[in-house]
Amino acid sequence: MNLKKINLLSLVLGLVFLFSTLKLYSQEKPKLTLGGALRFNYNLSSWKEGQKKRGGDFGYDMFRVNANASYKKINLNAEYRLYSDSFGGGMLKQGWVGYQFNEKDEIQIGLTQVPFGIQRYNSHNWFFNLTYYVGLEDDHDMGVKFIHKGKRWEYHLAFFKNAEELNFGNNSPISPSRYSYDIAGIQKEINQFNGKIRYHFGDSIQQKAGASLQYGGIYNTETKEVGSHHALAIHYELLYKNWLLKAQATTAKHNPKSNPSNNSISMAAYGGSYEVANNFNIYSLAIAKDIPIELGPISNIRLYNDFAFMDKYEKSFTNSYMNVFGLMLTTGQVYTYVDYAAGYNHSWLGGNYVDDFAQGNPDAKWEARFNINIGYYF
Template identity: 70%
Template sequence: MLAQEKPEINVGGALRFNYNLSSWKDGQKDRGGDFGYDMFRVNFDAAWKGIYLNAEYRLYSEAFGGGFMKQGWVGYRFNEKDEIQVGLNQVPFGIQQYNSHNWFFNLTYYFGLEDDHDMGVKYVHEDDQFEYDLAFYKNSEELQFGGDTESSPNRYSYDVVGRNKEINQFNAKLIYKFGDSIKNRIGVSGQYGGLYNLDTKETGSHNGLALHYELDYQNWNFKLQAMTINNNPKNLPGESDDILQMGAYGVPYEVAADFNIYTLEFSKNVPVKLGPISNLEFYNDFGFMDKKVEAFEDSFMNVTGVLVSAGHLYTYIDYAAGYNHSWLGGNFVDDFSVGNPDAKWEARFNINIGYYF
């Protein structure tokens, strides 16, 4: 048993600032971009008698939802290979912890499929050859407990909001690891849950399947993933079942109910000695959202950049381009659902500076 006999508490966090210059914002281009506050976070890790805590609280500007918990759970290790986590923990679906290398993440994040956290219980096993996770989530972050209260979009990871609520979700994930000089991780993930409609009082369903592969060779990292996602809400008659509302950072938007999503990422670390700078990580992350309704316009995203590491200071320098992307030049409302056939690629040059402690 891995019991912690004496209470132990560790506190960390981060402060980040952000500069951006966007192709679709004329006023911003006239000013030469904008530089401002991004986020302050506090992390807590505690352990005693074999039970431990992991929590992270973030403070964004009011326009991005203000303050909210990213994750917060208690855990217990049965041995060095098996543990259980209860609370707001990361959903075991797809490549983790991140299906990306850049500050923006990949397309998967914007549909609750990357670094997603929900309320439930997760069993984790990890050995030299296999990793597997089994989990049950009662719901996503529930901030208001009224009988007919919509889920708040003030959250870190994207979840279904509006008149539908995610409930009773089951997840399973298996990863097989092999290789020595070339390390490989090949895996499959599945999830199935309910969508409770506040108007009809009926429960629809949602499901997803993911195949994923990761490779590490010397200073190179590759990630390849394919997902198929289906949502079957029980909406009121006359309301489309082809569109859902999802929300995070204080604002909801529309997402196609059914889609396939494909992502490909690679990076290379280059150790350097440039004053305090010790490493440069160059990367390119690509994502394609193939909507199953033929009349909907598909969405794309590509981010090219470099992460500059200097002690506790990490700086992401990104050129992020999007097509029918709510956060990259779209109208924000329906880019990820119906889309715009007359859309054009838009881009944002972004520098995020973060001190992590």
């Protein structure tokens, strides 16, 4: 072999090695996607006389930043939100690091969504459903979660050390500046186990049926005693053409050790706290229909009605109700919710904020809030 052939072969091999190295490098290069949202809100509430005279109020709702990153099989997901000071200010909604074993199996560690009930939401509207206000819808806690998603069967197994912990003192109470509702005051959620299973079936009529179980401890920062809490839910989802249906039955019990005669427990989020009945059942039914449309920039209208009933075990307590009728407009990356939210003994819909979800008021009236939320998601 002459020198020219040797040089040519060396050049070819060198180029092959270079391109292989560049390809390998490009495959291993970390990926990062940033996004977020900016939302504004208009509301007019039946129980606010001054607001009714003004014709409602329109203002800032929330700004958020989302980050999704991956490197090989390692994933990162984070979302930070900025509300007004009166609604808790800045807070981390979720933030976890995950490992994707294969297309079906994944593990997540950090502030991750608790696998309980219908997800992502047990509702279609901007207000969520009653399950959210008692910490059982779109809740996020600190722990580790394993997810398996097969063609038919899906299951989640998780252990949560505690809720979002912002104060690391010996007996510090939890901060109310959080996105999802957690046990608060002198009590803390600890050592919680979750299991959820769901079966997918149907072709033209897509359906999901499942069950969720939750069990954990309640630590009293004053007495150092540990009580318990648990919840169970059965849930069903249906998608037929442009129709969507979500149905869920939930039962929950809280057994704090501090004061057995007390029939309520404190919960906090968005900068404030209120009382919730220790033991209750919640029954919810949410139905929606998508209407594709070409009307200027509007591409879809989703009509919905979400209903929920909270049945409290304590006989002296008055039950709570919630119904939201409304629509969501899809306009490119702008989503607008137009809701008429009505509540009876509902802390966020009139009445007495402090104990509507606990003792309640048998003489309460149904109150309503007309709400328009406009959000640009990028």
